[in-house]
Amino acid sequence: SNEEGMLRFKAMNCxxxxxxxxxxxxxxxxxxxxxxILTHPDINEQxxxxxxxxxxxxxxxxxxxxxITAEADAWLDALTTERLQQPVVRRGKPTHYLWGSxxxxxxxxxxxxxxENQAIRQMLGHSGLRDFVGDLDGEAPYLAx
Numbered sequence: 001s002n003e004e005g006m007l008r009f010k011a012m013n014c015x016x017x018x019x020x021x022x023x024x025x026x027x028x029x030x031x032x033x034x035x036x037i038l039t040h041p042d043i044n045e046q047x048x049x050x051x052x053x054x055x056x057x058x059x060x061x062x063x064x065x066x067x068i069t070a071e072a073d074a075w076l077d078a079l080t081t082e083r084l085q086q087p088v089v090r091r092g093k094p095t096h097y098l099w100g101s102x103x104x105x106x107x108x109x110x111x112x113x114x115x116e117n118q119a120i121r122q123m124l125g126h127s128g129l130r131d132f133v134g135d136l137d138g139e140a141p142y143l144a145x
Contacts, residue, residue: 004124005058015120016058018113020047023065025109029102030072033088039071040064079103081145 005016013021023040024047031037038044043064046054084100121129 002058005061006055007120007124008053008055009120009123012116012120013053014055015117016056016061017047017054018117019058019061019065020056021049021051022110022113023061023068024048025106026065026072027068029106030075031068033090033102034072034075034099037071040068043068076103 002016005019006014008014008017020043024043027038027040027043028048031039032044045051046056079099084098084103086099087094088097088099088102089095118129
């Protein structure tokens with residue numbers, strides 16, 4: 001629920017903050033760095049790495065995340081192997097990051113916060129939570145290029 005998504009346990013962030021934080025990363029990497037687009041300045045300020053903890057509205061964070069990820073989809077869908085091997089350029093200067101590395105970093109970041117959110121849901125007393133990632137061999141097997 002929205003109320004549960006705003007609850008914070010000790011040193012962990014709440015689920016709603018985590019959603020805002022993942023939206024921040026998507027916006028930073030795939031909108032701001034990739035396309036020089038900043039659609040949600042509030043997300044950029046409030047949910048950056050190291051930003052102070054807060055308990056935002058879960059529904060608002062979900063809406064921002066959906067908006068940002070929808071905006072990033074076309075750029076991500078157009079990525080090629082060649083582009084993934086190119087350095088990210090920020091403010092006109094190449095960085096030491098490759099686009100492929102930032103994509104992997106995003107995936108790993110989601111896995112981290114998904115685990116944190118699962119722990120929060122367990123602390124909230126939710127039952128029936130998944131305890132395995134699913135049929136990766138059947139649904140998402142490794143495929144060589």
